[in-house]
Amino acid sequence: MTTAPQASAGPRVWRVSDLNRRVRGLLDADTALADVWVEGEVSGPSFPPSGHCFFTLKDANSQIRAVLFREELERATVRPQHGAQLVCHGRVRAYEPQGVYQLYVESVTPVGAGDLHAQYEALRAKLGAEGLFEESRKRPLPRWPRRIGVVTSPVGAVWDDICTVLRRRYPLVEVVLSPTAVQGGVSAPAIVRALRRLYAVDGLDLVILARGGGSIEDLWGFNAEEVVRTVAASPIPIVVGVGHESDITLADFAADRRAPTPSAAAEIAVPDGTQLPNILARLSQRSATATAARFEAARRAVRGEGRALTGLRPDLAASRQRAAELLDRAHRALGSDLERRRLAAAGLRDSLRALGPLATLDRGYAVARRPDGMILRDPADVASGDELEIIVARGAVDTRVTGVRPGDMEELLA
Amino acid sequence: MSGPVPNAGDDLAGRPFDELVAELQRIVQTLEAGQVGLEDSIALYREGLRLHATCEERLRAAELAITELGRRGLAGAEVPEPAQEG
Numbered sequence: 001m002t003t004a005p006q007a008s009a010g011p012r013v014w015r016v017s018d019l020n021r022r023v024r025g026l027l028d029a030d031t032a033l034a035d036v037w038v039e040g041e042v043s044g045p046s047f048p049p050s051g052h053c054f055f056t057l058k059d060a061n062s063q064i065r066a067v068l069f070r071e072e073l074e075r076a077t078v079r080p081q082h083g084a085q086l087v088c089h090g091r092v093r094a095y096e097p098q099g100v101y102q103l104y105v106e107s108v109t110p111v112g113a114g115d116l117h118a119q120y121e122a123l124r125a126k127l128g129a130e131g132l133f134e135e136s137r138k139r140p141l142p143r144w145p146r147r148i149g150v151v152t153s154p155v156g157a158v159w160d161d162i163c164t165v166l167r168r169r170y171p172l173v174e175v176v177l178s179p180t181a182v183q184g185g186v187s188a189p190a191i192v193r194a195l196r197r198l199y200a201v202d203g204l205d206l207v208i209l210a211r212g213g214g215s216i217e218d219l220w221g222f223n224a225e226e227v228v229r230t231v232a233a234s235p236i237p238i239v240v241g242v243g244h245e246s247d248i249t250l251a252d253f254a255a256d257r258r259a260p261t262p263s264a265a266a267e268i269a270v271p272d273g274t275q276l277p278n279i280l281a282r283l284s285q286r287s288a289t290a291t292a293a294r295f296e297a298a299r300r301a302v303r304g305e306g307r308a309l310t311g312l313r314p315d316l317a318a319s320r321q322r323a324a325e326l327l328d329r330a331h332r333a334l335g336s337d338l339e340r341r342r343l344a345a346a347g348l349r350d351s352l353r354a355l356g357p358l359a360t361l362d363r364g365y366a367v368a369r370r371p372d373g374m375i376l377r378d379p380a381d382v383a384s385g386d387e388l389e390i391i392v393a394r395g396a397v398d399t400r401v402t403g404v405r406p407g408d409m410e411e412l413l414a
Numbered sequence: 415m416s417g418p419v420p421n422a423g424d425d426l427a428g429r430p431f432d433e434l435v436a437e438l439q440r441i442v443q444t445l446e447a448g449q450v451g452l453e454d455s456i457a458l459y460r461e462g463l464r465l466h467a468t469c470e471e472r473l474r475a476a477e478l479a480i481t482e483l484g485r486r487g488l489a490g491a492e493v494p495e496p497a498q499e500g
Contacts (some may be wrong), residue, residue, distance in 0.1 A: 144432030154482070163478060171476035172431045178483045197483050273473070280435070280469050283442050287462040290445035294455045297448070377446070 017096065024094035027101060033092040035189060038064070038103060039111060040088070042080045055080045057088060057103060065102035066090075075126075075225070076108050085111040089189075089226075107225060109185075116216055120223055124250055127225070132232045133253040139237045141257055141268065145205035147174045148269055149198035151191065152210040152262065154179040162210060162266045170270035176201055181221075182211040188224030195230045206237050206269055209251060210262035213243040222249035231255055241265025293375060296367060367391040379404045426468045434472075438465040 014022075027033055038057060045055035051070030056063050066088060068080060080086060090105040110119070127133065148166075152158050154177060166173055180194035181187040191209070198207055209231065211222065221227060222242050231238055232254040240252045241259035252258040259265035368376040369389045376382060382401050390397040426434060441462040445455060 144430075144435075146430050146432070163480070167478045171478045172472060174479040174481070176481045176483060194483075201483070276435075276473055277470065280438070280466055280473075283435075283438050284462065284466045287438075287442045287445050287459055290442065290448070291455050291459040294445070294448060294450075294452065298452055 016099070020094065020096040020099050023099075023101075024096055027092060027094050036090065036092060036103075037186065037189075038088050038090075040064075040086065042082060042084045042086055045080045045082060053080055057086070064092075065100055066105050067102055068105040068108065072106050078108055078110050080108060087111055116220065120216075120250065123223065123225055123228070124253070127228055127232075127250065127254070132228065137232070138256045141237050141239065142205045143271060145173055145270060147176065147204050147206075149176045149178060149201060149204045149207045150210065151178045151180055151194045151198060151207065153182045156212065158210050158212045158262045161263045162208065165263050165266035166270060168274070169267065170273040172273065173270055176204065183221070184217060185220035185224060187221035188227050191221050191224075191227050192230045195227075195234070199235055204236055206239065207234055208239050208241065208262075208265045208269055209255070210241045210265050211243065212262065213247060219243055219247060219249055222251040227251055228254045239265045239268055293367075293377075297375065362393045364393075379406050426465065431469065431472050434465050434469050438462055438469070441465070 040057035040059050043056040043058050045053055047053050053068040053073050055066050057066045087109045088103060088105045089107045090103050092101060092103055094101045150162060166175060176198065178194040178198045180190045182191065198204065211219065219242060228250045231240060231251045237256045239257045239259055240255035241262045241264055242249050242252060245260040257268055259268050369391060370376060370382065371387050374381065382388065382404060384401050384403060386401045388399045388401055390399055441458050444450060445458055450458065
């Protein structure tokens, strides 16, 4: 370590490298300097064989040395040229061997709103060539998301609109808001950070990135290269809904799904839960019907056996008794107060009664059976002209099929 | 698959809604296939009722749960702050 060679009374004498290291540490410790946007005029750029670019960025009163390494230079949409006005994004660090501090540039953007469309097209072409917008990269959205991350401004209508849609359609979902500024090009680093914060959250199924409508300048953050790249790099499916129908930002292109508006993004993100009670009721009805049919089949089997034997054999009596016991057990099991209350709440009393096959038939239901004994469940199992036996509570009717209409209601959920 | 009555008797409370619906669908399909015995079909039917009741209750009680990430994320992960943010 550094120790002054003089007597303890003298001033501390530094070694140059220690001093530079100390200064570098100071700069590195300042997080504000780790992420800066600097506007200035490029002066004396050099492009040595290393592939890096060194230049000076200056304004009327000051200048700072800047370096754009080869990798960043290759990704840049503009090359620093003498006299150009640029906004440089990067960090300030000290370069110890030379005792200078400089701007390590990560990306450059030309100054001037008139260039926005040109920039947009240039960046779109560049990122498109890299394959960021490929259809093949796009992932399907989860059908039943449990946890959704939302990146948007926490103030304003957009966040409220998203919550309103989610509440109406699918309030079972859990929402994690990662708030960010969304105004203008300067919001780009904040958007990137907000996305990354979400990417670090466990158990998210989907991300929504949203902003309301505005001018091209307002929406510019969503055309920033680092935002587009961060969207494309999302570890989970991401929906982007920015502006109005006609506003298409580059972030939209990079998303797995593009939504025309923030509300539409929320609509796309979740299933329509308003249909869920009906769907559930239908499923319950189907299970009641199927169970009743199962009992009916058992009863018929026992009865058929009885006819064939024209007499009561001990084992047949036992079978009969067993079938009766099972029916009783089903009724007892389902008839407890607790169960009854649940059923009442679910409106399923009828389903319960349907468990008894005789009761079912008594209520006017019928069983249709083909000549080969098959119980008819699917219209595809018969054709016009086929014979069908319709069994009702007090007998049977022989019929002939005059038409078949398959239904498609059953598979709403499949 | 260990038997015709999946997960019978376990606690439904901690399980995600979509899983419950999927299980109800499986039960309906099993019942409709008609291949299970009488006793199993009773058990399946009961389980279906229980699932239905749980799902309905979830829907009735559902309230959108919202968490807002702080500057440091949910787990306090290091996320450097900008010098200025608008």
